[in-house]
Amino acid sequence: MNIKSLSTRVFAPLFFTLFSSTAMAGYPVNINSADAVELADALDGIGQSKAEAIVAYRDANGPFNSVEALTAVRGIGVATVEKNVEYILLEPAKPMSE
Structure with missing residues (x-):
């Protein structure tokens, strides 16, 4: 086994784990104003549907x-x-301007 194949076998899965959308979940989001995409990105276990x-x-x-x-x-x-x-976050939703 050479160094290149070893590094590919070790670092590629680590890279994809660190930068997958699941790993990126977990940042503050206001559930009273966020759209569905923001909610799905921010919250763990919350997909698009x-x-x-x-x-x-x-x-x-x-x-x-x-x-x-x-x-x-x-x-x-x-x-x-x-x-x-x-x-x-539970900040009140901003009223729509008239």
Whole structure:
């Protein structure tokens, strides 16, 4: 085994793990104003369809008043909320200008 094949076998998986979208999840996001793409990128265990469900729920029911209120969204459970609690911001959504 030469150095090139060894480095490819060792570093390539590490590189892809570090820079995959799953590894990049976990940064603060305002759930009352973020769009579905931002939610999916920021929150662990939230893919595009769950992020769209969060936005749809928010549009239909108004802003979230607590982090735990996310569990009212179909497909979002307590475990998902708990692993993201440090990244979920609850700032009020900015009103649309008239």
